[in-house]
Amino acid sequence: xxxxxxxxxxxxxxxxxxEGRRLVRVDQHRPDLRFPLPADFARRLTGRQVLSLDRRAxxxxxxxxxxxxxxxxxxxxxxxxxxxxxxxxxxxHDHLVFHTDDGWVVTYNDIRRFGFMDLFDETGMxxxxxxxxxxxxxxxxxxxxxxxxxRLAGRAGPIKSLLLDQKVVAGLGNIYVCEALYxxxxxxxxTGASVAGADxxxxxxxxxxxxxxxxxxxGSSLRDFVQSDGELGYFQHSFQxxxxxxxxCGRCDCDVGVTGGVARITQAGRSTFFCxxxxx
DNA sequence: AAACCTACCTGATCGC
DNA sequence: TGCGATCAGGTAGGTT
Numbered sequence: 001x002x003x004x005x006x007x008x009x010x011x012x013x014x015x016x017x018x019e020g021r022r023l024v025r026v027d028q029h030r031p032d033l034r035f036p037l038p039a040d041f042a043r044r045l046t047g048r049q050v051l052s053l054d055r056r057a058x059x060x061x062x063x064x065x066x067x068x069x070x071x072x073x074x075x076x077x078x079x080x081x082x083x084x085x086x087x088x089x090x091x092x093h094d095h096l097v098f099h100t101d102d103g104w105v106v107t108y109n110d111i112r113r114f115g116f117m118d119l120f121d122e123t124g125m126x127x128x129x130x131x132x133x134x135x136x137x138x139x140x141x142x143x144x145x146x147x148x149x150x151r152l153a154g155r156a157g158p159i160k161s162l163l164l165d166q167k168v169v170a171g172l173g174n175i176y177v178c179e180a181l182y183x184x185x186x187x188x189x190x191t192g193a194s195v196a197g198a199d200x201x202x203x204x205x206x207x208x209x210x211x212x213x214x215x216x217x218x219g220s221s222l223r224d225f226v227q228s229d230g231e232l233g234y235f236q237h238s239f240q241x242x243x244x245x246x247x248x249c250g251r252c253d254c255d256v257g258v259t260g261g262v263a264r265i266t267q268a269g270r271s272t273f274f275c276x277x278x279x280x
Numbered sequence: 281a282a283a284c285c286t287a288c289c290t291g292a293t294c295g296c
Numbered sequence: 297t298g299c300g301a302t303c304a305g306g307t308a309g310g311t312t
Contacts, residue, residue, distance in 0.1 A: 003305060034288065034307085058306075076306055077290080093290085112289045114306060130307085157283060166307080173305055222305065223292080268284065271303085 002074045004138065004171030005214035006225050006233065007058045010080055013228025014060070015053040017082045017104050022049045025099040027087075033095060034075060034116040041119055045070065045098070057134050057170035061125075069122045071130075075114030077224045082106050111224065134170040138207050143169060145201040152200060155192030161268040162192040172207070175220060175242045178273045180207045182241045182249065187279045188272045189265075213238065241273040249275035 002010070026042035038044075049065040060080075062070040072080070087097055087105045096108040096117075108115075118128075125131060135151065136142035151168050152159070162168050163177045172180070181188050183206045186199055195203065219225060219233030222243075226232060236243075240250030245264040248256050254277060265272050 006305075073306080075289095076304070110289095111291070112304090112306095114288065116307095155282080161283085164306090175305060220305080225305075269286085270306095 002058060002078070002219070002225060003173030003176050004055075004058060005176070005211055005217075005235065006219035007060060007074060007171075008055055008215050009219040009233060010074070010228050011053050011055045011060050014062075014080055014082065014106065017228070018050045018062070018100065018106070019052060020050065021104070022047065022101040023098055024101050027090075027097040027099075029090060029095050029097075033110060033113050037117060038119045041117070042096075044068070044119055056131060056137065057166055058173070059131065063122065064119075067122050069120055069125055071118040071120070071128070072108075073116050073130075075110060075112065075116065077112040078108065078110040078115035079224065079226050080106055080108055080228055081226060081230050082228050083230070106228075133167055135165075135167045136169060138169050138171055138211060143204060143208075145204050148204060149196040149200040152192035152196040157192055158189050158267050159186060159192050159195045160188035160272050161270075164268070164270070169207070171211070174270050174272075175239070176207075176210055176214065178242045179240060180210045182274060182279060183210065185279055187276075188267065188274050241275060244273060249278060251278065 023045050026045050028037065028042040031037060045064065051063040051065060054061045058073060060072040064070050083105050085099065085103045085105045087099065090097065091109065093111045094107050094109050098106040120128065136147060148169065152162060155162055160177055160181065163172050164174065180203065184199065184203045186195060186203065214220060214235040217233055217235035217238065218227055218231065220235040221232035222236060241262050244262040246261045249262050259277060262273050263276055
């Protein structure tokens with residue numbers, strides 16, 4: 001599921017219900033998600049107050065009383081949904097259930113179980129193996145044309161795959177890379193090196209725009225994504241190329257019967273959608 | 281180092 | 297209706 005806009009949407013929804021609340025009970029229904037949960041995970045969270053919720057790339061980072069950071073990654077199909085208690089009987093794939101002192105119930109459900117959680121001392125955050133190598137936050141000041149160009153310079157791989165690399169820029173996934181490259185008019189098969197420079201200059205604000213618009217829409221709901229209140233996002237209605245193989249692209253004025261419309265190719269094992277006429 | 285490939289897991293969909 | 301193949305928003309870890 002979730003790329004940066006979806007994770008940010010979930011973070012905001014959770015923050016409204018969790019910040020300042022105390023976790024009075026944590027039900028853990030299995031020992032592992034993608035990776036084993038940390039030792040004593042539920043016990044260490046129980047009784048603690050939630051201080052604040054931040055996001056880095058696609059990670060939700062929750063500061064918890066006692067100098068702890070509770071890290072959540074939603075993987076492909078994870079969701080964190082908040083409902084008023086009392087808790088209903090756990091549904092299929094409800095792996096963890098968190099109860100607050102004011103009666104809310106937060107359920108982590110993850111069909112494919114590609115998500116994971118960690119709980120560590122905040123002093124270890126910089127060095128955390130999943131955080132330390134991340135590239136700049138695309139909505140922050142650290143993401144700019146000069147830096148992106150430097151990371152693309154000399155790279156022979158396709159720009160599509162490089163933008164999915166969380167070390168190049170953090171938080172983008174398959175949907176938003178396709179959409180950003182479309183808006184920038186950049187052919188996804190071009191090398192990173194060829195995009196460094198003027199094209200990178202154009203790409204930076206476009207990436208920001210796409211992400212901000214998607215956040216404003218509550219993310220994109222395809223198969224599994226739901227916001228923390230269980231509602232769907234609606235940015236999927238704004239896709240220009242993603243999932244539109246054979247149809248006209250967002251600004252299409254050509255004869256799809258002749259051009260074939262939006263193309264779908266595979267790059268590094270992932271589907272790429274693009275318009276060969278508008279992306280060069 | 282960089283580019284590519286596979287594994288992880290479940291469910292939906294499609295062709296036969 | 298059933299069955300296998302394929303595909304899905306992500307990342308780690310392995311191999312060239």
